[in-house]
Amino acid sequence: MAHIVDLRSDTVTKPNKLMKHAMVNSAVGDDVYGEDPTVNALESKVATLLGKQAALFLPTATMANLVAVMVHCNKRGSEVLVGSKAHIYKYEQGGASHVAGTLLSTVENKPDGTFDLAEAERRIQGSDIHEPVTTMIAIENTHNVCGGKVVPQDWIDAVGALCKKYSLALHMDGSRLMNASVQSGVPAERIVRDCDSVTLCFSKGLGAPAGAALAGSYHFIQQARRARKMVGGGMRQSGVLAAPALVALEHGLPALALDHKRADRLAQIIHGLFLKNFTVDVAGRHTNIVLVRIPDASALTADVVLQRLAQVSRAETQGDCKTADDEGVIVKGSCFTPKLMRFVTHCDVTDEDLWLAIMKVTYVFKELDAKYPISQ
Incomplete structure (x- = not known):
């Protein structure tokens, strides 16, 4: 017999009593029709938390990141600039390329989770007929491979300015965004102010058994809802999963x-x-x-x-x-x-x-x- 302390990841947590109670007693409906009241409440709460117009509930953060790429890079062969140690690049099986038909081009990550913006700017392509068209930049906060680093806010703001300069979409993989907000004392809404889309995971850190959210503009989420359905993320009475996510946001922070x-x-x-x-x-x-x-x-x-x-x-x-x-x-x-x-x-x-x-x-x-x- 041995006592096991599992420190592999913050994804190994079990739902607590409040979450189990919420799951059993959740009001549900068909979410593909937009009729699950618990999902709707969660999406509204996430949109408000992140300062975005709308949000979408998905099974996983990996799917949320993939859907974001599919919407922002809707022309096959588009290019995404991403850090060399980013989760989207290293740990999502190249789904952005395999499913969305995009080219993931990496810029070397520094130890603090950032990358050189001068190099990123030099890497933006599309003026030459031989080149792919750079459409999006993806960043991560906190940064997993760099050790849960809270990425500097001034750097995030600078990435936002670069994206506006070249009319690029900016996506944040914020799977552990609330860890970054709590550690830095900066509200999540401020952290992602210049991001066109952001992923938030409920099963990392927050302790929910499953689920993630993708937030952005009304138009972006409308397109994301279609992409979610395409990749099999359109669940039905998914309020049973949204309920513990609501508990996580209300009690887990x-x-x-x-x-x-x-x-x-x-x-x-x-x-x-x-x-x-x-x-x-x-x-x-x-x-x-x-x-x-x-x-x-x-x-x-x-x-x-x-x-x-x-x-x-x-x-x-x-x-x-x-x-x-x-x-x-x-x-x-x-x-x-x-x-x-x-x-x-x-x-x-x-x-x-x-x-x-x-x-x-x-x-x-x-x-x-x-x-x-x-x-x-």
Whole structure:
């Protein structure tokens, strides 16, 4: 028996009692006909929250991003400029190209989640008959691969100005937008002021079991509703999923600050171990994501670390790596690269879970640090 602390992602959360109650008691109708009152209420709430004219409920943020590309880039062969580490580019199976017929062209992401706007401007195409026509720029906030970074607001504003200059659409993958808003203290409406469309995910951070929203102008959402139907996202009595999303918006936002605080505690502890095989950029950690790096000179890999964290040895259960019931502890994380691990705090991680995870991580990291010397 072992107590599992799952820090792979904030998508692993289970719906709480309020969400389950809302699901059972939700008023429903056929959303494809626009007749689900709970969905309509959620879409109205999201539009107001983000300062947009309208919003659309979809099953996932991946579909929401795809639909945004399909609407903004409605001529096949259009080009989208996107960061080299963006979720749209790295983790959505190239759907923008495969389904929407667009070319995803990358601009190298900086560690803070931004990219060079001078380079982006040089990369805008369409004046030459041989070139694809650049139609859209996509940005991400918070930035997942860059460690949950809150992207600087002045940079977002500058991207908006660049898009207006060249009549390009600006889309924000704001799957964890509310984390960015809570951490920065900037209202979500202000963050996305210059964005023509924005995706918001309810199952990341906010703790709902499923669902995302896409917000924009009335005309954009009208076209997005057609695209959603095309890719199979037109659900029927989807109020049962919209209901927990409403609960997440109403009750889940205050908990995000606690998630950030717990992630900071984990990062500080790992940093304070002063181990040669494990480093954390404490100053650069913003929200609920902790990235742990292993030096290139080490023979140790992230897979080995995660496999060890998933094991319970007899020796560790004789110390602090156990629960009050003498259960061992397993910590789950995710591997980004052979030398990079991610741990994500969320609403299902309690203070006790965090303490147990810290004890386990401390034990395993020290054990592996002694086992794997750094090559000189």
